[in-house]
Amino acid sequence: MKQIFKYTEGMLPVTTHYCPGCTHGIAHRLIMEVLEEKGQLETTLGVAPIGCSIMCHQYMNIDMMESAHGRAPAIASAIRRVHPDKTIFTYQGDGDLASIGIAEIVHAAARGEKFTTFFINNGIYGMTGGQMAPTTLIGQRSTTSVDGRSKELTGMPLKVCELLATLDGAVYIERVALNTPAHVRQAKAAVRRALDIQDQRLGFTFIEFLSTCPTNWGLTPSEASDWVKDKVIPYYPLGIYKQPEVDK
Amino acid sequence: MTEKVLMKGNEAFAEAAIRGGSRYYFGYPITPQSEIPEFMSRELPKWGGAFVQAESELAAINMAYGAAASGGNVFISSSSPGIALMQEGLSFMCSAQVPIVILNVSRCGPGVGGIQPGQSDYNQVTRGGGNGDYRIPVFAPDCIQSAVDLIYEATDLSQKYRNPIMILADGMMGQMMEPVLLPEPKYVPTLEELPKARPWAVTGTKKGYRNVINSLYLKPEQLEVSVENIYEKYREAEKELVKxxxxxxxxxxxxxxxxxxxxxxxxxxxxxxxxxxxxxxxxxxxxxxxxxxxxxxxxxxxxxxxxxxxxxxxxxxxxxxxxxxxxxxxxxxxxxxxxxxxxxxxxxxxxxxxxxxx
The missing domain is CATH 3.40.50.920 (Rossmann fold)
Structure with missing residues (x-):
């Protein structure tokens, strides 16, 4: 019988610790599938963040290192100096990247560092139990904004793709979502584009995944997907924010 | 070939680091050691190494970790308040068993303090200014030659112990000039040799197995074993490194x-x-x-x-x-x-x- 599907070798055959309906697992698999298709699993070095995905090195079947909270872009910048020939990525959540690590991501992008950042934006601190993130939407409830995030108290959510797109060192920036099968397919194509551009060493590449956190949003997995469609995508529009001139 | 030259302390420290085998430097300007990043930005590319001016000491220490954990020989420097900012990475590297050499050209504190020489970093550097149980061997030179000799040996020592090694100089030593004998450059493994030279490092799985460098242990029993393990090294250091x-x-x-x-x-x-x-x-x-x-x-x-x-x-x-x-x-x-x-x-x-x- 002809085999028509095989689980990617980029993922180790273990059960993840992620909650039901969380999209970390989908993002992991998309990245690893693309790396396998590109034949780069053995030559890829990854940096794991602090946050729910801190254990991603137990699932991704490549050489990896952990990072202190928010510092993954500094670490990846240095790995690039030692390993000019490897594929290098950071995998970071929104507390890690958009809050404590905002200096590191901005300066890595500004320097035009030749690695790819995969940014999981679920609008909340998942690992610590649902506190407000820089990306939490106005009106969204969290354990540190129980009446809903207020603009007067906490300002407005941070749009990271839009922010990084202002930097000349960033060459590819795209925001995708993981709430529908069509969006998942589009997300995989975006991962491939970013990694292909990294192969050309043109500059900094960045993919933001709008993700779900049913546990801390207080929603079922399907309600969480609807929330992404109705609330999250309208504030964080999908699309390519920056791409190399030649691709236009 | 060794040579005797008249050098400013900070430049001699940097030259000794390169000759001792360091090829990667990440730094943020701070008085009284800014000649070191200046020197490294000029000299390291000539040796096939790299210099990055970091956005902060926090970024610098984490860059140091990234380069060292992927097999590079790393030397970094800063001064007292900058060293305080680097404690996050030092604690992390001790836990994750990642080797670097770090030079503290110390000034006086507390707080921003002043830019004149001081030794009030003694507790910060000997007690571990970061969180958790760890130790960093610290060596204090009393002249530029002794600093050169200590820095020159520190790269091999850090690789042997897979732990940061600190050299504590002070602003006076960094700023003065003395004649020094520069030792011969040591051999540094090439990119191709890294998987064999640093079998524990994150260099890709082509070597036939998978490496993960981590400092998180969610299971208390595993963390206890990890801390006991690094303390076995420290007990050896207590016998071997007393000077x-x-x-x-x-x-x-x-x-x-x-x-x-x-x-x-x-x-x-x-x-x-x-x-x-x-x-x-x-x-x-x-x-x-x-x-x-x-x-x-x-x-x-x-x-x-x-x-x-x-x-x-x-x-x-x-x-x-x-x-x-x-x-x-x-x-x-x-x-x-x-x-x-x-x-x-x-x-x-x-x-x-x-x-x-x-």
């Missing part, structure tokens, strides 16, 4: 304990005291951790008082008291704020203290 120098202990009435620049001033003070007929000795700790407690076993019964001489309110004195262990009184001569005492000032203080025990 000190003594002089005139046999018949000394007074014994000074001093490290770094202060040791040089104290040596001069001892000569002046000798001319006055006062026999004084010196214990100069070179390894500040592990502290050379064994040096104090050579104290003579004739010694009336031990004086810890420091550019701080008295930090090393805790280790001195622990090492003297009640054999005689321990007193302090100190200046802070960036003021370095003259040898005559040390002599005056010492005579007054000695007067109390005649």
């Amino acid at each position: 000190y120098e003594t002089s005139g202990l046999e018949d000394a009435e007074v014994v000074f304990v001093a490290f770094g620049t202060v040791a040089r001033i104290t040596r001069e003070a001892i000569e002046i005291l000798a001319a006055k007929g006062v026999k004084a000795g010196l214990i100069r700790p070179i390894s500040l951790w592990p502290f050379p407690a064994e040096a104090f076993d050579h104290l003579s019964p004739k010694t009336k008082v031990v004086i810890s001489t420091e550019l701080s309110m008295g930090q090393m004195i805790d280790d001195v008291e622990r090492s003297v262990s009640g054999r005689c009184p321990v007193r302090l001569i100190h200046r802070v704020g960036g003021i370095v005492p003259t040898s005559l000032e040390v002599v005056d203080h010492a005579m007054k203290i000695l007067g109390e025990y005649k």
Whole structure:
């Protein structure tokens, strides 16, 4: 019988610790599938963040290192100096990247560092139990904004793709979502584009995944997907924010 | 080929790091060591290495971790407040067993403090300024040549122990010029040789197995084993890395304990005291951790008082008291704020203290 599907070798055959309906697992698999298709699993070095995905090195079947909270872009910048020939990525959540690590991501992008950042934006601190993130939407409830995030108290959510797109060192920036099968397919194509551009060493590449956190949003997995469609995508529009001139 | 040249301290430190095998430097400007990043930005590319000016000391220490964890030989430097910012990465690297060499060209504190020489980083560097159980071997040179020699050996030492190694110099040493003998450059593994030379490093799975460098252990039993493991290395370090120098202990009435620049001033003070007929000795700790407690076993019964001489309110004195262990009184001569005492000032203080025990 002809085999028509095989689980990617980029993922180790273990059960993840992620909650039901969380999209970390989908993002992991998309990245690893693309790396396998590109034949780069053995030559890829990854940096794991602090946050729910801190254990991603137990699932991704490549050489990896952990990072202190928010510092993954500094670490990846240095790995690039030692390993000019490897594929290098950071995998970071929104507390890690958009809050404590905002200096590191901005300066890595500004320097035009030749690695790819995969940014999981679920609008909340998942690992610590649902506190407000820089990306939490106005009106969204969290354990540190129980009446809903207020603009007067906490300002407005941070749009990271839009922010990084202002930097000349960033060459590819795209925001995708993981709430529908069509969006998942589009997300995989975006991962491939970013990694292909990294192969050309043109500059900094960045993919933001709008993700779900049913546990801390207080929603079922399907309600969480609807929330992404109705609330999250309208504030964080999908699309390519920056791409190399030649691709236009 | 070794060569003797006249060099500014900071530049000699950087040159020694390169000759000792370091190829990656990540830094943020801070007085009194900014000549080091300047030197590295010029020189490292010539050796096939790389320099990155980091956006902060936090980024610099984490860059150091990234390069070292992926197999590179890393040397970084900063000064006291910058070292404080780097404690996150130092604690992380001790836990994750990642080797780097770090130089602290210290200044006076607390807070932003001042830019003049100080030794008030003693506790920060010997006790571990970061969270958790860990140790960092710290060596304190007293002249540019001794700094060059210590830095030159530190890369191999850090790789052997898979732990950060710190050199504690001070602003005076960084800024002055002295003739130094530069040692021969050491061999550095190529990118192709890294998987074999650093089998623990994150270099890709082509080597036939998978490496993960981590400091998180969610299971208490695993974390306990990990901490016990790194302490096995530290117990070995306590036997192997103790370094000190003594002089005139046999018949000394007074014994000074001093490290770094202060040791040089104290040596001069001892000569002046000798001319006055006062026999004084010196214990100069070179390894500040592990502290050379064994040096104090050579104290003579004739010694009336031990004086810890420091550019701080008295930090090393805790280790001195622990090492003297009640054999005689321990007193302090100190200046802070960036003021370095003259040898005559040390002599005056010492005579007054000695007067109390005649």
